[in-house]
Amino acid sequence: xxxxxxxxxxxxxxxxxxxxxxxxxxxxxxxxxxxxxxxxxxxxxxxxxxxxxxxxxxxxxxxxxxxxxxxxxxxxxxxxxxxxxxxxxxxxxxxxxxxxxxxxxxxxxxxxxxxxxxxxxxxxxxxxxxxxxxxxxxxxxxxxxxxxxxxxxxxxxxxxxxxxxxxxxxxxxxxxxxxxxxxxxxxxxxxxxxxxxxxxxxxxxxxxxxxxxxxxxxxxxxxxxxxxxxxxxxxxxxxxxxxxxxxxxxxxxxxxxxxxxxxxxxxxxxxxxxxxxxxxxxxxxxxxxxxxxxxxxxxxxxxxxxxxxxxxxxxxxxxxxxxxxxxxxxxxxxxxxxxxxxxxxxxxxxxxxxxxxxxxxxxxxxxxxxxxxxxxxxxxxxxxxxxxxxx
Numbered sequence: 001x002x003x004x005x006x007x008x009x010x011x012x013x014x015x016x017x018x019x020x021x022x023x024x025x026x027x028x029x030x031x032x033x034x035x036x037x038x039x040x041x042x043x044x045x046x047x048x049x050x051x052x053x054x055x056x057x058x059x060x061x062x063x064x065x066x067x068x069x070x071x072x073x074x075x076x077x078x079x080x081x082x083x084x085x086x087x088x089x090x091x092x093x094x095x096x097x098x099x100x101x102x103x104x105x106x107x108x109x110x111x112x113x114x115x116x117x118x119x120x121x122x123x124x125x126x127x128x129x130x131x132x133x134x135x136x137x138x139x140x141x142x143x144x145x146x147x148x149x150x151x152x153x154x155x156x157x158x159x160x161x162x163x164x165x166x167x168x169x170x171x172x173x174x175x176x177x178x179x180x181x182x183x184x185x186x187x188x189x190x191x192x193x194x195x196x197x198x199x200x201x202x203x204x205x206x207x208x209x210x211x212x213x214x215x216x217x218x219x220x221x222x223x224x225x226x227x228x229x230x231x232x233x234x235x236x237x238x239x240x241x242x243x244x245x246x247x248x249x250x251x252x253x254x255x256x257x258x259x260x261x262x263x264x265x266x267x268x269x270x271x272x273x274x275x276x277x278x279x280x281x282x283x284x285x286x287x288x289x290x291x292x293x294x295x296x297x298x299x300x301x302x303x304x305x306x307x308x309x310x311x312x313x314x315x316x317x318x319x320x321x322x323x324x325x326x327x328x329x330x331x332x333x334x335x336x337x338x339x340x341x342x343x344x345x346x347x348x349x350x351x352x353x354x355x356x357x358x359x360x361x362x363x364x365x366x367x368x369x370x371x372x373x374x375x376x377x378x379x380x381x382x383x384x385x386x387x388x389x390x391x
C-alpha cells in the first residue's frame with residue numbers, strides 16, 4: 001500500500017498537468033520543496049528514535065550484567081567479612097595454645113617431681129614409716145603431713161591435667177579455624193574469577209552500547225545536515241521559479257539576535273538539611289565521594305562498591321555496618337518507602353544485592369557498577385526496589 005505522501009504527490013502531479021507551463025513549474029517546485037521539508041525531518045526524527053531505542057537496549061543489557069555481578073560481589077564482601085572474623089579467631093586460638101603450652105611446661109616440673117619421689121620412696125615410702133612409728137604423737141603428725149602432701153600432689157596433678165586439656169582444645173579449635181580460613185580463601189578466589197568474567201562481559205556490552213550510540217548519533221547528525229542542505233536548495237529553487245507576475249514580496253525585517261547571558265557553572269549539589277546529626281554526617285561523607293570510581297570489594301578512600309560506600313558513610317556518623325547490602329538491611333530498622341528520610345539506606349534486587357543512600361526528592365547516591373562513577377540516581381529509574389532501612 002502506497003504511503004500518504006506518495007498518494008499526495010501523484011494527485012498534485014495530475015492537477016499540475018492542466019496548468020500552463022510557468023505556473024506548473026512553479027507549483028511543482030513548491031510541492032517538491034514542501035515534500036522535502038516534510039519528509040527529511042521525519043527521517044531525522046526516526047533516526048533519533050532508533051538511537052534512543054538502541055541506547056536503551058544497550059543500557060538494559062549493561063544493567064542486567066551489572067546486577068549479576070553485584071550478586072557475586074555482595075557474596076564476595078560477605079566472604080571477606082567472614083574471613084576477617086575467622087583470622088581474628090585463629091589468632092585468638094593460637095594465643096590460647098601458647099598460654100596453655102606455658103602452663104603445661106610449668107606443671108610438668110611438678111609432675112616430674114611427684115613421679116620421681118614415688119619411684120625413690122617405694123610404693124609406701126614415707127607413709128609406711130609414719131604408720132609403723134611406735135610414737136603415737138609422731139604418727140599423728142606424720143599422718144597430717146602425708147595428707148597435706150597428698151592434697152598438694154592432687155592439686156598439682158589436676159592442674160597439669162587441666163593444662164593439657166586446655167592445650168588440646170586450643171589446638172583443635174585452631175585447626176578448625178584454619179580449615180575455615182582456607183575454605184574462605186578458596187571461595188574468595190572462585191568468586192573473584194566469576195566477578196572478573198562478568199565484568200569482562202559487562203565492559204564488552206558497555207563498549208558496544210557506547211559504539212552503537214555514537215554510530216546512531218552520527219547518523220542523526222548526517223540526516224539533520226542533509227535536511228538543512230535540502231531546505232537551503234529548496235528555498236533557492238523557489239526563489240528562481242517565482243512567476244514574474246507575482247505580487248511583490250514585502251521586505252522582512254532582519255531578525256533581532258539576542259545574546260544569551262553566560263550560563264553560570266553548575267554548583268556542587270547541596271547536602272539536604274536533616275534533623276538527625278548522624279544522618280547529616282553520613283550524607284556529607286557520601287556527597288564528598290561523588291565522581292569517584294566503583295571497584296568491587298573496595299571501601300575507600302579512592303574507590304568503593306555499593307555497600308562499601310554506605311558502610312563508610314555511616315561509619316563517619318559513628319555507626320558500624322557490615323560490608324554487605326543484605327546484612328545492612330537485616331541489621332537495621334526497616335522503614336516504609338513513603339516514610340523515607342535523607343540518610344536512609346535504599347536496597348534493590350531479590351536477593352538484595354545493591355544499596356544506596358537516600359538524599360530526598362526521590363534521589364539517592366550510589367556506587368553503581370564497574371566502569372561507572374559514584375553518582376546521584378533517580379529512585380524511580382529502578383524497577384527492583386526491595387526496601388529501605390534507617391541505621
